[in-house]
Amino acid sequence: MTVQSVTVLGAGSWGTTFAKVLADAGRDVTMWARRPEVAAEIREEHTNNGYLPGVVLPGRVTATDDAALALDGAQAVVLAVPSQSLRANLTAWRSLLPREAILVSLAKGVELGTLKRMSEVIGEIAGVRSDDVVVVSGPNLAKEIARQQPAAAVFACADHDKAVAVQQASFNSYFRPYTNTDVVGCELGGACKNVIALSCGMAAGLGFGANTMATLITRGLAETARLGSKLGADPLTFAGLAGVGDLVATCASPLSRNRTFGELLGRGETVAMAQQAVGGQVAEGVMSCQSIRELARGVGVDMPITDAMFRVCHEGMNPARVGAELLGRQQKHEWS
Secondary structure, three states: OOOOEEEEEOOOHHHHHHHHHHHHOOOEEEEEOOOHHHHHHHHHHOOOOOOOOOOOOOOOEEEEOOHHHHHOOOOEEEEOOOHHHHHHHHHHHHHHOOOOOEEEEOOOOEOOOOOOEHHHHHHHHHOOOHHHOEEEEOOOOHHHHHOOOOEEEEEEOOOHHHHHHHHHHHOOOOEEEEEEOOHHHHHHHHHHHHHHHHHHHHHHHOOOOHHHHHHHHHHHHHHHHHHHHHOOOOHHHHHOHHHHHHHHHHHHOOOOHHHHHHHHHHOOOOHHHHHHHOOOOOOHHHHHHHHHHHHHHHOOOOOHHHHHHHHHHHHOOOHHHHHHHHHOOOOOOOOO
C-alpha cells in the first residue's frame, strides 16, 4: 500500500505543518483552505503567514478553496479541522471522498453531545469502520516541526497496513513516525492532554513552579489512563508518544495554546478575555473538559483535574479555590 498523492483538509497551523512534513517526505500535497485568500497565498507564495509566519512551504504543496478539486485523485485524506467542527465539515465533504482513500485524523478531542472520539465521528459520517481511520498523535507542536526541529509521532490504526502506508508517506529527516494499533488509547491521550495543559497553565498563572507542574502532569496522566483502561485502551500507550510524550510537550511549552489559555485564566482573566488574547480561538481543552467529564462520569471514572477545569471554564470557579480543593481531596493510595 503506497501513498503518493495526499489531500489535507484544513489550513491551520497543524494542517499546514503536516502538509509540509508530507511534501518533505516526497509526497504531492493539495491543501484545502476555507478562505480563498489563504489558498492563494499557499499556492502562489508558498507561505501561510497567518498561522506559520516565516515558514516557506515546499513546491510540492499547492492549495485550493474548492474541496472537490482538492480531493480529486487523493490516495490519503488528512482531516485537519478542529474536533468540534469535524462533523459539520466532513458531512459537506462526504460525497467527494475518493472511495479507496485512507482517512487520517489530526483532530484531538471528544465530541460534545455524542461523546464520540474523532475516529468514531469520521467512521459514522464517512461510512467506514472507525478502527480503519489512521489517528495521528504525539508531541507535535506545529511551529517547532515547521522549523524542522526533530520530532516523533504515533500513527494508530487497527489496520496496521494503513498505518504503515501513512508512516512511510510522512517519514523524513526531521519527523519520525511510529505505528500503533491502539486507536482508543492514542485518541484519549490526545484529547485529555489538552485539559491537563489548561491546569498546568493555570498553575503557572498562579505563580506555582516545577513541583506543581510535575504533580499535575503525573496525576493528569493517571486519570487519563484510568479512563483509557475503562474504555479498552492498552495501558502501555499512555507511557508512549500519544500519552506522556504529548502531555509533557503540551503542558510545558509556551507554544501550546491550551497552556497559554490556562495561564491567562490563572492570572484572573475570564474565558472570553483569554480567548481574545490568543487571537479569538478557543483552546481545545476548554470544550474537551466538558465532553471528557461527561464521558468519564458515564463509565464511572474519577477525573478530578478534568472536573476542576470544567468548573473553572464553564462555571466560573476561581482557579486558586479549585486548586485548594484538589489538594484537600481525601487521601488515598497512589494507584487507587
